[in-house]
Amino acid sequence: MRLTGAQLIIHLLECQEITTIAGIPGGANLPLYDALSQSHKIRHVLARHEQGAGFIAQGMARANGKPAVCFATSGPGATNLLTAIADAKMDSIPLICITGQVPTAMIGTDAFQEVDTYGLSIPITKHNFLVRSADELLKVIPEAFRIAASGRPGPVLIDVPKDVQNQRLEFHTWPEPGWPEPAPAGATVDIEAAATLINTAARPILYLGGGVIHAGAAPLATRLAEKAGIPATMTLMGLGAVPMDHPRAIGMLGMHAARYTNLALEACDLLIATGVRFDDRATGKAAAFCPNARIVHIDIDPGEIDKIKTAYVGIVGDVREVLAALLPLVEEQPRAAWLEQVEALQARYPLHMSGADDPRLPYGLILQTASLLDDDAIITTDVGQHQMWAAQVYPVRRPRQWLTSGGLGTMGFGLPAAIGAALAYPARTVVCFSGDGSLLMNIQELATAVEEEVHVKIILMNNNSLGLVHQQQELFYGRRIFASDYQTRVDFMTMAKSFGMTAYDLAATADPYATLAQALHTPGPCLIHAPIGVQEKVYPMVPPGAANSEMIAGDADVNGHT
Amino acid sequence: MSTGTLKSHKPMHARDAQAVLELTVNNHPGVMSHICGLFARRSYNVEAILCLPIGSGAQSRIWLLVHADHRLEQMIKQVGKLEDVHSIQRHSANPEVFVHLEKFFRT
Numbered sequence: 001m002r003l004t005g006a007q008l009i010i011h012l013l014e015c016q017e018i019t020t021i022a023g024i025p026g027g028a029n030l031p032l033y034d035a036l037s038q039s040h041k042i043r044h045v046l047a048r049h050e051q052g053a054g055f056i057a058q059g060m061a062r063a064n065g066k067p068a069v070c071f072a073t074s075g076p077g078a079t080n081l082l083t084a085i086a087d088a089k090m091d092s093i094p095l096i097c098i099t100g101q102v103p104t105a106m107i108g109t110d111a112f113q114e115v116d117t118y119g120l121s122i123p124i125t126k127h128n129f130l131v132r133s134a135d136e137l138l139k140v141i142p143e144a145f146r147i148a149a150s151g152r153p154g155p156v157l158i159d160v161p162k163d164v165q166n167q168r169l170e171f172h173t174w175p176e177p178g179w180p181e182p183a184p185a186g187a188t189v190d191i192e193a194a195a196t197l198i199n200t201a202a203r204p205i206l207y208l209g210g211g212v213i214h215a216g217a218a219p220l221a222t223r224l225a226e227k228a229g230i231p232a233t234m235t236l237m238g239l240g241a242v243p244m245d246h247p248r249a250i251g252m253l254g255m256h257a258a259r260y261t262n263l264a265l266e267a268c269d270l271l272i273a274t275g276v277r278f279d280d281r282a283t284g285k286a287a288a289f290c291p292n293a294r295i296v297h298i299d300i301d302p303g304e305i306d307k308i309k310t311a312y313v314g315i316v317g318d319v320r321e322v323l324a325a326l327l328p329l330v331e332e333q334p335r336a337a338w339l340e341q342v343e344a345l346q347a348r349y350p351l352h353m354s355g356a357d358d359p360r361l362p363y364g365l366i367l368q369t370a371s372l373l374d375d376d377a378i379i380t381t382d383v384g385q386h387q388m389w390a391a392q393v394y395p396v397r398r399p400r401q402w403l404t405s406g407g408l409g410t411m412g413f414g415l416p417a418a419i420g421a422a423l424a425y426p427a428r429t430v431v432c433f434s435g436d437g438s439l440l441m442n443i444q445e446l447a448t449a450v451e452e453e454v455h456v457k458i459i460l461m462n463n464n465s466l467g468l469v470h471q472q473q474e475l476f477y478g479r480r481i482f483a484s485d486y487q488t489r490v491d492f493m494t495m496a497k498s499f500g501m502t503a504y505d506l507a508a509t510a511d512p513y514a515t516l517a518q519a520l521h522t523p524g525p526c527l528i529h530a531p532i533g534v535q536e537k538v539y540p541m542v543p544p545g546a547a548n549s550e551m552i553a554g555d556a557d558v559n560g561h562t
Numbered sequence: 563m564s565t566g567t568l569k570s571h572k573p574m575h576a577r578d579a580q581a582v583l584e585l586t587v588n589n590h591p592g593v594m595s596h597i598c599g600l601f602a603r604r605s606y607n608v609e610a611i612l613c614l615p616i617g618s619g620a621q622s623r624i625w626l627l628v629h630a631d632h633r634l635e636q637m638i639k640q641v642g643k644l645e646d647v648h649s650i651q652r653h654s655a656n657p658e659v660f661v662h663l664e665k666f667f668r669t
Contacts, residue, residue, distance in 0.1 A: 118592060122599050127645040130592065147645060303639040 001172065005134035006035035006165040009098065012141040014041045015177045018069050020423050022047050022056035026073025027113060029100025031165035033071075045423060045452060048444035050077050052416040054084020055442070058093050059420020062403045063378060065214070067094035067148045068420070074100045075113030078159075079120065083410060086124040088155040090407025091237060092214060094148035095155035097121075103163040104132065117159045126154030134167040142178030149180040152301040153214055183215070184300065186317025186325065193313045194272070194296045195329035201270035203338045204230045205290075207253065209282075210237030210406065211275020211299055217320035218399040221274060222246065224327060229335030230272070231342050233261055235282050236391055237406040238275070243397040250342065251351065254282040255542045256388045259349035262548040264342050265290050273297045275319045278308035279407065288547035298322045352539075353393055359512040362389045362461060365530050368513055369431060369459060370395050372520050378403065378421045378430045382414035382438030385467035388538040390433045412441030415458060419445060422454035429455055429520060436462040436490065446499040449525040456525045463534045464489055471537050475552070476544075485534065496527040503527040580609070581630040582653040582660075583638070588646040589615050589622040596644050597624065606637055610660050621648065625659050 003011070009032060013021070022045045025033040036044055047053035050072040057070035072081045078099045088095040102111040118130040127147045129140045137160075144156040198204055212221050218241045225232040225248040232242045233253040242249045251261045262284075265271070271293040276282070283289040286308050297304070297311035298319055305314035315322050355361030359368040366389055379394060380403040381387040387404060396402045403421060405413035418432035439460055449456050463470075469484040496503035504519045504526060506512040519528045540551040587593050594613065601608050610627035628634065634652075642650050 119595060122592070122596055123603055128592075301643070303636065303643060307636060 002168055002170050004031065004035065004165065005131075005137055005160065005167045005169065006031040007038075008134060008137050008169065009141060009160070009165070010035045010039050010042065011174070012137065012177075013069060014039065015174065016067070016141075016145050017177075018042055020045060020060060021069045021071055022053040022420065023071025024048075024050055024053055024073065024077060025071075026077050026100065028074035028102055028162050029071060029077070029098075029160075029165070031162060032098070032100060032160070036071075045419075045448065047416070048447050049442065050080035051084050051412065052442050052445040052448065054081045054095070054097065055087070055413055055416035056420040056423070056445075056448070057095055057097075058084060058088055058413075059380065059403060059417035059422075060424040061088075061093050061095055061420075062417065063400055063421040063424040065216070065400065067096050067145055067153075069096045069098065072097070072099050073113065074102055074117065075115045077113075078115055078117040082120060082124060083408075083412075085121060085155045085157065087405055087408040087410045087413065089124050089126065091405065092153045092210060093155065094153040096144050096148055097155060097157045099157065099159050100165070101130070101159045101161040104161045105163070107161065117157070121157040121159075124155070125157045128157040128159070130159045131161070131164050134164055134169040135171070137164075138171065138175050142175050144178065146178035146181065151181070151183075152211075183318030183321055184316065186298070186315045186322040188325070190313055190315045191322060191325050192329060194298075194315060195326055197270055197294060197296055197313060198228055198230075198272065198326075199331045199333075203268045203341070204228070204270040204272060205250075205265060205268040205293075206230050206232040207235075207265075207271055207273045207276055208232055208238040208241040209235040209274065209276030211319050212238055212241040213275075213399045215275060215300070215319035216399070217275070217323050218242070220320060220323035220327065222248075224323060224330065227327065227332050228330045229333055229339055231264060231339070233257075233265065235276055235279065235406070236404060239391060239402045240396045240399045244395045245397070250346070252391055254279075254284065254548065255544075256392060256538050256540065257548070258346075258351035258392070259540055259551055260342070260345040262542075262551060263345050263349060266292075266549055267341070267345075268293045271295045273299075273311075274323070275299060277304045283308065284542045284548035284550075285546060288549065351392060356393075359516055360506060360530070362386070362532055362536055363393050365459065365461070365506075365516075366390050366393055366433065368516060369520065372517050373429060373431065375401065376428050377401070378418075378425065378428055380404065380414045380418040380421060380430065380432045382432070382434040383409045383411045384435045384438055385463075385471065385536070385538050386433045386435045386438075386461040388468070392538075411438040414438060415442050415449070415456070416445045418456045418458070419449050419452065419454050422456050423452065426455070429457065431520070432456060432458045434458055434460050435467060436460065436464060436486070436492070437466045439492075440490070443495070446496065446501055446527075450500045453524055455523060457520055458525075458527045460492060460527060460529050461532045462492060462529060463532045463536065465534050467534065467536070468538065470534060471541075475541070492527065492529050501525055501527055503529060505529045507531045579630040580656070581628055581634060582657055583626040583628065583641075584651045584653060584657075585624040585626070585641065586616070586648040587622050587624055588648070589620055590646070593622070593646045596646055597641065600640055600644070601628075601637065604633070604637065606633060612659065612663075627660055
């Protein structure tokens with residue numbers, strides 16, 4: 001066989017069962033695009049900004065759990081991708097980024113659109129490659145897929161100089177595609193120790209994170225909660241591990257948890273931390289987190305064990321393998337006293353979902369949206385108040401239903417991620433809850449959504465401000481509102497229409513519920529404009545740096561509606 | 563190698579606890595950057611560093627001299643996760659790999 005480096009890359013991607021690639025062409029990746037144009041198996045989705053391409057790929061990967069691919073050219077193409085890559089690293093998303101680079105002989109000469117993509121991407125990738133010759137591609141491409149999907153998943157970047165893309169290579173056999181390595185199982189002695197702790201604990205809690213979703217361990221985690229009578233709390237990344245309305249589910253923990261959830265954690269004597277990394281937004285002040293509990297920590301990444309909290313039993317292994325081995329050793333028990341205690345806490349300190357019936361108010365809008373969708377629907381969010389409100393009340397019932405930027409907290413994530421999810425599952429409805437601040441950060445992808453005719457519904461909670469910043473300035477900075485309230489009001493209705501997208505305004509309709517239903521049930525992309533008050537707050541709230549027991553508000557209806 | 567403005571520790575004194583780390587790594591142009599960057603961005607100073615190819619030259623041995631503070635266990639785990647690192651070993655006793663180099667560093 002005699003192929004160019006670019007043709008080789010495209011063929012190897014086809015062998016990896018890649019069917020959709022998001023990206024933008026430019027000078028240094030044109031050979032790659034020329035080869036892609038000849039592929040019958042891969043469809044290209046043209047983003048309008050490389051960060052959009054990165055998040056479209058993330059949306060595909062988050063929705064189906066498989067590595068997804070994005071392309072960018074050298075220089076600004078590569079630097080524009082960096083935020084999406086860093087985001088994937090923080091949330092352990094398998095992503096393959098292939099960037100063009102200036103020709104090998106010009107590297108280091110400050111050539112046009114040259115940047116040190118390799119150096120820039122080191123701290124935000126799981127691994128990266130600068131390819132020096134076409135024959136290396138035969139090894140590097142399968143390697144990249146193996147690394148991205150094995151163990152704790154993550155992004156891999158492959159930087160390919162233009163001359164390597166053009167180089168003709170004579171070779172005889174294709175390499176095997178790169179698939180995930182078998183997952184490590186965890187040490188039996190540790191799993192037995194964990195079972196003993198669970199069987200003898202009086203007040204255990206399951207603390208489930210994104211690792212449970214990544215490992216496909218959600219049914220096992222739910223079974224463990226049921227069998228041993230263990231309340232289960234979830235992190236922002238773990239939502240969907242146990243259905244939100246399951247009797248053992250006690251909601252999201254941490255900064256914007258319901259009071260009873262954090263109070264139950266305060267009271268627990270055993271914390272079964274599963275696929276979590278003790279993020280500060282979940283734990284509050286770490287020293288004061290679950291002060292009375294021994295910790296069993298199950299994670300595939302040895303670096304997470306004892307990183308923030310010392311584990312009484314640490315199990316390094318795939319969460320699914322470990323839970324499967326643990327379940328038969330765990331005794332069936334009703335644990336009535338503890339469950340009653342948690343129920344009493346819930347009755348006394350519930351989440352106050354004020355305005356739940358009114359689609360013109362945040363909780364009402366989210367809950368009414370949910371009532372119009374089934375569990376096949378995929379929910380993405382941007383970052384801010386709307387994200388926290390949705391995390392608090394959206395009835396997420398299955399893994400990979402909920403796609404959000406957890407660790408990096410990237411505003412601008414929601415729309416392109418929704419496009420990616422819709423490309424992965426074209427028959428499903430994808431709802432993107434967004435805010436005006438976030439949506440403007442990747443607004444150009446409206447064009448991509450229209451071009452691809454994806455079934456994406458953007459629900460824009462517009463308070464003409466950076467709401468969560470506004471809230472913090474009001475609560476913690478003496479009400480000195482600065483740089484968080486926009487002075488210009490964007491006309492999002494006209495903007496959506498200018499992109500060729502249908503737009504619905506819930507403020508301009510007599511029956512917002514009917515309008516919402518019409519918008520959600522009409523095929524194709526649309527924007528649903530929902531003005532909300534800038535005074536609306538996310539409560540309860542743990543002040544940054546405080547212990548989770550120091551929640552402010554949320555013990556009554558503070559937003560002032562019923 | 564110094565981490566410049568990120569440096570959070572005093573220069574090493576004789577009484578400070580030190581640790582010597584021995585790594586076996588792939589030998590290619592990005593490896594040092596991966597390892598040194600990991601220490602640098604956690605403002606963990608590397609006091610001394612030695613690197614030479616071993617065997618056929620496909621791999622290198624790296625020796626690092628670092629402070630042994632409470633973050634060292636986490637650093638070792640993170641270094642161990644790098645794709646280009648085949649092994650990392652902490653030597654509790656000073657293996658003296660740096661001792662004989664002192665004559666090259668007299669001011």
